[in-house]
Amino acid sequence: DGGITQSPKYLFRKEGQNVTLSCEQNLNHDAMYWYRQDPGQGLRLIYYSQIVNDFQKGDIAEGYSVSREKKESFPLTVTSAQKNPTAFYLCASSASGSTDTQYFGPGTRLTVL
Amino acid sequence: GDSVTQMEGPVTLSEEAFLTINCTYTATGYPSLFWYVQYPGEGLQLLLKATKADDKGSNKGFEATYRKETTSFHLEKGSVQVSDSAVYFCALRANQGGKLIFGQGTELSVKP
Numbered sequence: 118d119g120g121i122t123q124s125p126k127y128l129f130r131k132e133g134q135n136v137t138l139s140c141e142q143n144l145n146h147d148a149m150y151w152y153r154q155d156p157g158q159g160l161r162l163i164y165y166s167q168i169v170n171d172f173q174k175g176d177i178a179e180g181y182s183v184s185r186e187k188k189e190s191f192p193l194t195v196t197s198a199q200k201n202p203t204a205f206y207l208c209a210s211s212a213s214g215s216t217d218t219q220y221f222g223p224g225t226r227l228t229v230l
Numbered sequence: 231g232d233s234v235t236q237m238e239g240p241v242t243l244s245e246e247a248f249l250t251i252n253c254t255y256t257a258t259g260y261p262s263l264f265w266y267v268q269y270p271g272e273g274l275q276l277l278l279k280a281t282k283a284d285d286k287g288s289n290k291g292f293e294a295t296y297r298k299e300t301t302s303f304h305l306e307k308g309s310v311q312v313s314d315s316a317v318y319f320c321a322l323r324a325n326q327g328g329k330l331i332f333g334q335g336t337e338l339s340v341k342p
Contacts, residue, residue, distance in 0.1 A: 123273075150330075159234070159319060159332030160274075175329070207273055209330075218264070219330055221273040 120144070121222035123208050128227045130195070130202070138193045138225045140208030146220075147213050149191035153177060154205040154224075163206075166191055167213075195227065203229045232257040236320050236333035243340050249307040251336045253294075253320035256301065261322040263287075263296055263303040264330070268317045277305075277318070310340045 121142045130136045140149065148167045152160040162175030166185040180199025185191055191210075195202045207224045211217040237252040255261065262281045266274040278287030283298035292307045303320060320333040 121273075157334065159321075159334045160330070161332075162329055165329070209274075218276055218279060220276065221266075223273045224271075 121208060121210055121220060123206075123222040123225050125225060126223065128225055130227065130229050132229055133197045135194055135196050136227065138195070138206055138208075138227070140191045140193065140222060142189055142191075142208075142210045142222075144210060144212075144220070145188070146210035147188070148211045148217070148219075149185065150209040150211075150219060151175075151181075151183065151191070151193045152207045152209065154207060160207060163193065202227055232261070232322060232324050232331050234320050234322055234331055234333035236318075236336050239317075239335070239337035241336060241338050243310055243338070245312055245340055245342050246309045247340075249305070249310045249314075249338070251305040251318055251320075251338070253303045253305065253333060254301055255303065255320075255322050257322055257324055259324065260298075261324050263294070264321045264323070265292070265294055265303070265305050266319045266321060266332075268319065268335070270316075274319065310338070312340045312342055314338060315340045 124139045150165040151163040154160050161177050164183045166172035182194045208222040209219040211219045233256045264279045265277040267277045268274050278289040280287040280296035286295045294305045317335045317337045319335045321330045
């Protein structure tokens with residue numbers, strides 16, 4: 118069954134700690150994306166990657182980092198430099214970067230204690 | 231820059247009522263337009279899309295027509311069900327690149 122998995126579903130972090138959110142896809146998609154969702158708001162793009170070993174900053178990349186060492190994996194690290202990290206994080210993928218529909222994972226809810 | 235504006239929610243309807251959620255956009259060129267739906271605690275699911283002017287996207291009884299002259303992509307359904315209760319997001323993908331730009335979302339609540 119093809120799809121996008123994100124883990125964990127819920128994540129709690131103490132202030133000052135880095136934390137890594139997992140995103141895996143078995144759709145053989147080239148492009149992957151990370152979005153942040155805050156209550157009552159639309160989604161905002163954090164980082165995206167159109168191909169392995171390459172990624173670009175989105176609109177709100179400060180305080181986040183990513184890697185794309187494998188086609189199927191695009192982990193997001195929320196660093197201690199992110200001033201307000203509590204949010205719902207969504208990973209998406211598409212067959213290619215510029216023309217194809219994006220499909221979303223189930224999301225990870227991060228709460229900073 | 232490119233942007234998407236949706237009608238504010240929450241929208242509360244009775245079962246079998248007609249639904250319209252307004253969406254207008256600002257973009258250069260010819261963007262593709264999308265409606266996504268988010269059920270509580272879940273990720274987004276693609277509901278329908280349209281890639282050029284006058285295209286109509288449809289799925290599960292929902293429809294939306296890409297109107298370039300009014301820069302709109304309003305979502306409609308003739309008879310809503312309780313199971314349609316969710317948050318609906320309108321989005322565009324600009325001609326250049328794969329970035330999606332989302333509206334703020336419209337919460338729909340359907341009562342029996």
